[in-house]
Amino acid sequence: MATRVNDGGIDRRGWLRATAAGVLGCGCVGRTLAAFQDVAPSTSTPLVVRDVDPDEIVRNVREAGLGEPRKLRSNHYLAIGDAAESFMRSSLTDCEMLLLEYLQHFKDRGFDVHEPTKPLIVVAFRDDRSFGRFHKMPSLMEGGPQPVGMYDKTTNILSVFDWRNVPMASRAASKNVQTVSHEGTHQLTFNTGLLDRAADVPLAVIEGLGTYGEPRKVIGPSELGRMNLQRADDLAKLRRSIPWIPARELLAADVILRSGSFGRVMLAYAESWALAHLLLHDKDRIVGFREYLKAVRSRTKPDHRLDDAKQFLGDLNELDRDLQAHAVSLVRSI
Numbered sequence: 001m002a003t004r005v006n007d008g009g010i011d012r013r014g015w016l017r018a019t020a021a022g023v024l025g026c027g028c029v030g031r032t033l034a035a036f037q038d039v040a041p042s043t044s045t046p047l048v049v050r051d052v053d054p055d056e057i058v059r060n061v062r063e064a065g066l067g068e069p070r071k072l073r074s075n076h077y078l079a080i081g082d083a084a085e086s087f088m089r090s091s092l093t094d095c096e097m098l099l100l101e102y103l104q105h106f107k108d109r110g111f112d113v114h115e116p117t118k119p120l121i122v123v124a125f126r127d128d129r130s131f132g133r134f135h136k137m138p139s140l141m142e143g144g145p146q147p148v149g150m151y152d153k154t155t156n157i158l159s160v161f162d163w164r165n166v167p168m169a170s171r172a173a174s175k176n177v178q179t180v181s182h183e184g185t186h187q188l189t190f191n192t193g194l195l196d197r198a199a200d201v202p203l204a205v206i207e208g209l210g211t212y213g214e215p216r217k218v219i220g221p222s223e224l225g226r227m228n229l230q231r232a233d234d235l236a237k238l239r240r241s242i243p244w245i246p247a248r249e250l251l252a253a254d255v256i257l258r259s260g261s262f263g264r265v266m267l268a269y270a271e272s273w274a275l276a277h278l279l280l281h282d283k284d285r286i287v288g289f290r291e292y293l294k295a296v297r298s299r300t301k302p303d304h305r306l307d308d309a310k311q312f313l314g315d316l317n318e319l320d321r322d323l324q325a326h327a328v329s330l331v332r333s334i
Contacts, residue, residue: 046300049197052155054080057123064134066125076116083124087162087176091124094180095158097221102188102213105224109286111293113192120187121157127165135159140166149179151186153197158187177218185213185224196297202305203254205296207269208276225280229334234270236331242267247275247320251309252302271327278326279313285322288312 054071057080061069066082073079074092076099081088099115106113125131132139132146140146150159160179163172189195189209211231216222242263245256250271257268279289292312299308306316313319 047154047198049154049156051118052121052157054078054121057121057157060134061123064130066130066133073119076120077122078119079122079124081122081124082126082130083162084126087126087164088122088124091122091160091176091180094177094216095120095122095184098181098184098213098216098224099188101222101224102185103192106192106194109280109290111194111290113194116188116191120191123157123159125159125161128161131159131161148175149183151183153186153190156187156191156197158183173218177216178214181216182210182214186210188213194293198300199297200299200302200305201296202251202302203257204250204268204272204275205293207257208272208274211269211273212276212280214273225277227330227334228273231270231273232330232334234266235274235327236334238263238267238270239327244324245271246316247271247323248306248309248316250275251316252305271323274327274330275323277330278323282322282326285313288314 058069058071061067061081069080069082070085070088071078071080072085072088072092074096077092077095079088079092083091103113103115123134125134127139128141128146129139132142135150137146148163149161151157152159158180160176160183163169163175163179166172169175186206186209189206190197194209195201195206211228213224215226215228215230242261245264245268249256250268257265257272259265279285289312292308295308295312299305309316309319
């Protein structure tokens, strides 16, 4: 769901910082796109998912007043939108490279993942204004709390815009790659057998995997799971003034990553990254993590969250102690 971290404390300055850090594009899984449907799913009701037809996207692009959309295909992706062909092409290249790195990374760790069974859709916009018009929200320049990118698991589409066309945006090329990497990782987790779109998956797990795939080089191959300097920096700085969020709470309550004070939401994202990093790099925990993800694929309600975590990830107090120690080691490594 497009992260509403201003509910309960985040101010305009916080929104700007969150946008720069990528947080506003991080919680997009689960929100129903305004262009297709205007009802957000309830956490107590099984999520209804569908794959949007490309022709429907074309119609919505036209209806948003964005002209006749371009289309561009790659081996595993289809890009549609009003973005320049060069941005579409570079985004598809980044997506294809991410897919290769993702499959290799998870297969090496014993996860049963596969190539997408059909082309994945990327809706590529010229800038934040086109993005806003399509998704019926104010643009960044209009002062709106707009995500910097979105993956919507209800419709299975990835939406990105070209930061190079946003006035006064710094490090635009890096922001483009980071957005595709984070949101593209979300799309891959739900289309390669790792997660199920209709299942109840803790948001901390979803965003932990998204932030795990986030850091990549601007040019050339980049191994999945590189050190995420932004999230490690958040761990170092935010813990000085904000209490640690126990792993039990992260896994049980999605609201921690969706609302509250800016600092606590940022810490929740950073801890989620550290949790994914721990579970994917600790040889004593990775087997349990594989079984845990298999178990949650069959869940449609949050009733079993803590039971599943205890069964496959072990004692949650011990997990939290390990997570805190791992967070310290990650911070010390930068």
